[in-house]
Amino acid sequence: MKPLFVLLVSCAWTLIGAQNYYQALMDYLENRLLAIELTSEAMTGIKNDHSMMFKDLKGASARVDLVETEMDYVETQNSPRACANNAEKVLEQEAWGLQERDEGDKHSTITNCVEIISGIRSVKILKRIGSPKGMWTRDPKSSKLYVFNGTSGDTVYEFKSVRDFSTSLGVAGSRMIHLPSKWTGPGSAVYNGYLYYINQETDADVQVVKFDLMSGSVTDTAMFPMERHASLYTLNPETVADLAVDDEGLWLLFTPTDSEPNISLAKMDTSTLDIEQIWDTQCPRGNAEAAFVVCGTVYVVYNTRMASRSRVQCVFDVNDMMLTEEAPLLYFPRRYGAHASLKYNPEENQLYGWDDGYQIIYRLTIKTKLLA
Numbered sequence: 001m002k003p004l005f006v007l008l009v010s011c012a013w014t015l016i017g018a019q020n021y022y023q024a025l026m027d028y029l030e031n032r033l034l035a036i037e038l039t040s041e042a043m044t045g046i047k048n049d050h051s052m053m054f055k056d057l058k059g060a061s062a063r064v065d066l067v068e069t070e071m072d073y074v075e076t077q078n079s080p081r082a083c084a085n086n087a088e089k090v091l092e093q094e095a096w097g098l099q100e101r102d103e104g105d106k107h108s109t110i111t112n113c114v115e116i117i118s119g120i121r122s123v124k125i126l127k128r129i130g131s132p133k134g135m136w137t138r139d140p141k142s143s144k145l146y147v148f149n150g151t152s153g154d155t156v157y158e159f160k161s162v163r164d165f166s167t168s169l170g171v172a173g174s175r176m177i178h179l180p181s182k183w184t185g186p187g188s189a190v191y192n193g194y195l196y197y198i199n200q201e202t203d204a205d206v207q208v209v210k211f212d213l214m215s216g217s218v219t220d221t222a223m224f225p226m227e228r229h230a231s232l233y234t235l236n237p238e239t240v241a242d243l244a245v246d247d248e249g250l251w252l253l254f255t256p257t258d259s260e261p262n263i264s265l266a267k268m269d270t271s272t273l274d275i276e277q278i279w280d281t282q283c284p285r286g287n288a289e290a291a292f293v294v295c296g297t298v299y300v301v302y303n304t305r306m307a308s309r310s311r312v313q314c315v316f317d318v319n320d321m322m323l324t325e326e327a328p329l330l331y332f333p334r335r336y337g338a339h340a341s342l343k344y345n346p347e348e349n350q351l352y353g354w355d356d357g358y359q360i361i362y363r364l365t366i367k368t369k370l371l372a
Contacts, residue, residue, distance in 0.1 A: 120331075197211065208222050241253065
């Protein structure tokens with residue numbers, strides 16, 4: 001009898017233990033489900049808060065754009081108009097091996113372009129690599145992109161496309177091109193498979209080198225009578241001379257001497273590097289940071305030593321077809337500092353800018369000149 005009683009008690013305790021375990025398990029599962037429900041509610045709240053924050057940010061961005069647009073309007077209404085200078089040739093042409101044209105030929109048409117910039121439509125910041133100063137540009141005759149990091153060197157980085165550059169880590173994935181001599185300043189140009197750059201390794205005057213990017217060899221060089229250590233733009237003293245490309249080919253922006261107050265312009269033959277004609281643009285070098293050429297018209301960009309907002313405030317048309325009242329006063333979007341270089345691509349109507357190490361693309365709007 002006693003063993004049977006012990007067995008019954010043992011079974012009863014076992015059942016009670018199982019019931020307690022089952023109850024504890026159910027309590028645990030209920031608590032976990034409650035925690036999951038609370039977490040789900042919290043996530044829904046966070047998602048809603050995120051959506052509201054995103055809408056607020058979009059609204060703030062739209063308001064900032066509106067304020068900048070209004071500032072552009074105020075600045076263009078109250079700032080002095082950009083100057084449009086008449087085409088006047090540099091008088092000292094004998095030093096460049098050029099002959100003076102007769103009076104009837106002084107205003108002959110140099111280009112067939114009749115377009116000018118009317119505005120900066122948008123801006124796209126690609127990435128930030130390298131030094132505060134440098135240059136990047138795309139060959140208008142291909143999709144290839146070229147990066148010049150710093151203000152001098154013997155290496156150029158070639159990317160297959162803008163997309164490859166934007167998705168790369170730094171300059172990884174690029175083809176490194178080693179030049180036979182060092183380039184100086186962010187004033188190089190790439191056109192139709194050739195690199196044109198200012199040679200740093202000359203003792204006097206300024207030498208332009210034409211380099212075949214496919215074969216890796218120098219095909220031509222030319223020496224020009226300019227002071228070797230003169231600065232073209234006072235806000236970017238590393239720029240001795242600036243090579244520019246537009247619809248009409250290759251141009252050279254320069255200053256003959258450091259005492260010359262204005263920027264000069266020369267039209268170059270891309271094949272021989274011969275100078276075809278030169279002009280005094282009458283655009284001052286003081287407070288200039290960069291310049292570019294579009295359709296035979298020079299646009300000089302100015303700023304202040306304490307970098308503020310870059311603006312085009314002097315325009316020079318080699319064909320003297322621009323009316324003074326249509327000279328655009330263009331303001332660049334407020335960004336990081338000041339441009340070390342601006343390179344125009346005529347196939348895209350875009351500027352490739354280098355701003356405090358950031359690589360930026362400006363899309364331009366173009367209009368037809370009001371021909372006199």
